[in-house]
Amino acid sequence: MILEECNLNLNTHKIFVPLKDTKILHSLKISDKVSITGELFVFRDQVHKKIHSGQVSQISNINFQNSAVYYCAATEAKEGFVIGSCGPTSSYRMDDYTEKVLSLGVRIMIGKGYRSSKVVEFCKKYGAIYLITYGGCGALINRWVKSVELVAYPELETEAMYKYWVEGFEGIVAIDVYGNTLWKNFDLC
Amino acid sequence: MRIIEKEEFKRNVKNLLIQTHYFLPEDVILAIKEAIKIEEGLAKDALLKILKNAEISSCLKLPLCQDTGIPQFFLNIGKNVYFDFNLKEVLNEIVTETYNQEKFRKSSVEDPLFRRNNFNFFTFFVDYKEENENECEVSILIRGGGSENMSRLNLFLPTTEFQEIIKYIINEVKNMLMFTCPPVVVSIGLGGSIDTNICMTKKALLRKIGERNKKEFYAETEIFLKQQINLSNIGPLGLGGKTTVLDVFIETLPTHIATLPVSINLQCHSYRRGSIRL
Known part of the structure; x- marks a missing residue:
């Protein structure tokens, strides 16, 4: 019953990553729903800190141009699965390290929750967007991940850098390239 | 005297720990179903996704949330009960064996600074x-990092007007909401010493949604706070909407004449809790 009711026919933009052309990002506005197919880089706190502090020899050959990063540390895959539960983590913890990651070429960030005004400015400066995906829904998101590859920093275990091949990975535009935010009309005090 | 044997304890608590990660409690599912009736668009979509997640989790045995967190155990022991084992050691065995067996994420590090x-x-x-x-x-x-980070403790003067405390609670909760996974349950502890205060606030999260404080004044305050915070329009997963808070729990303890501790704790919608009687 629930599975059927889930299709609310919200207008959804389909995008493929890495983007061939970043023009599509300029047509996306806050509250727009997007469905992503392609490759996501997956890393969070500790890899951000490494990139920020210039410890990048392990990733110097990787092309991040027009790519998407997903903030996540999944549970391990059980037999018959490519990955375990893999929902987003709180994005605000990456805020201080975000510019360095965008300067590598990343144009789409996916996580959950609020971002600082600094990140809003970076989105304008780099023509990047931030998407919120479904926090606390790691089992659901597991169904959108088709394969997984360990890319770098294996010593970080669950927090290492991975690449996920995803199909129909859903998110909502929370910061657009014009610097609008989903939370501009909220009473956040 | 009632002797509880190690194997009996271990089997039952292990089973409870596993279930907690795969089954969203019935009262939480009901509260979300109620919320779906009053939401539309992205908010409704998000709530439906939460239910779908719970369905997939229990069918495929994938954890409800990848943050399999810090398991916190609360034991309420009858005075005639005797364990024929070391409680701490056996809880450690239960957690380690369960997390390995079910491949739950080991979400802790041994040293807070030297994170390996x-x-x-x-x-x-x-x-x-x-x-x-x-x-x-x-x-x-089960406490995930996102919920755990959204905690506050403030020590008010004992003469503080209650209105001021209410204002503090509403402001702090609104500040924290966008950093966690709404709809949340807000737990508030008033009084005690700082350690028992925080413990009380955590323990209140074992209450079922809709279960009110036994004192009328606090019960009414719970309902008032829920209404006020839900006016924020933050909504499910911060996508806008009416359902930001599923419930508010208040607990109190006696406190020192010179102080008035107030703590707040947010519990995300991935409300992993369970109880068993042995």
């Missing part, structure tokens, strides 16, 4: 029952 080697950390609190002297009740709360 992911492993399992758990906490336990023991209290003694006044009734049912031969019974032992074990409750589990």
Whole structure:
């Protein structure tokens, strides 16, 4: 019953990553729903800190141009699965390290929750967007991940850098390239 | 005297710990279903996704949330109950074996500063029952980092007007909401010493949604706070909407004449809790 009711026919933009052309990002506005197919880089706190502090020899050959990063540390895959539960983590913890990651070429960030005004400015400066995906829904998101590859920093275990091949990975535009935010009309005090 | 044997304890608590990660409690599912009736668009979509997640989790045995967190045990032990084992050691065995067997994420690090080697950390609190002297009740709360980070403790002057405390609570909760996964349950502890205050606030999260404080004044305050915070329009997962808070729980303890501790704790919608009576 629930599975059927889930299709609310919200207008959804389909995008493929890495983007061939970043023009599509300029047509996306806050509250727009997007469905992503392609490759996501997956890393969070500790890899951000490494990139920020210039410890990048392990990733110097990787092309991040027009790519998407997903903030996540999944549970391990059980037999018959490519990955375990893999929902987003709180994005605000990456805020201080975000510019360095965008300067590598990343144009789409996916996580959950609020971002600082600094990140809003970076989105304008780099023509990047931030998407919120479904926090606390790691089992659901597991169904959108088709394969997984360990890319770098294996010593970080669950927090290492991975690449996920995803199909129909859903998110909502929370910061657009014009610097609008989903939370501009909220009473956040 | 009632002797609880190690194998019996281990089998039952292990089973409870596993279930907690795969099954969203019935009262939470009902509260979300109620919320779906009043939401539309992205908010409704998000709530439906939460239910779908719960369905997939229980069918495929994928954890409800990848943050399999810190398991916190609350034991309420009858005074005639005797364990024929070391409680701390056996809880450690239960957590380690369960997390390995089910491939739950080891979400802790051994040293807070020198962050290496992911492993399992758990906490336990023991209290003694006044009734049912031969019974032992074990409750589990799984605390993810996102919820744990959204905690506050403030020590007010004992002369502070209650209105000021209410204002503080509403402001702090609104500030924290966008950093966690709404709809949340807000737990508030008033009084006690700082340690028992925070423990009380955590323990209140074992209450079922809709269960009110026994004192009328606090019960009404719970409802008032829920209404006020839901006016924020933050909504499910911060996508806008009416359902930001599923419930508010207030608990109180006696406190020192010179102080008035107030703590707030947010619990995300991935409300992993469970209880068993042995």
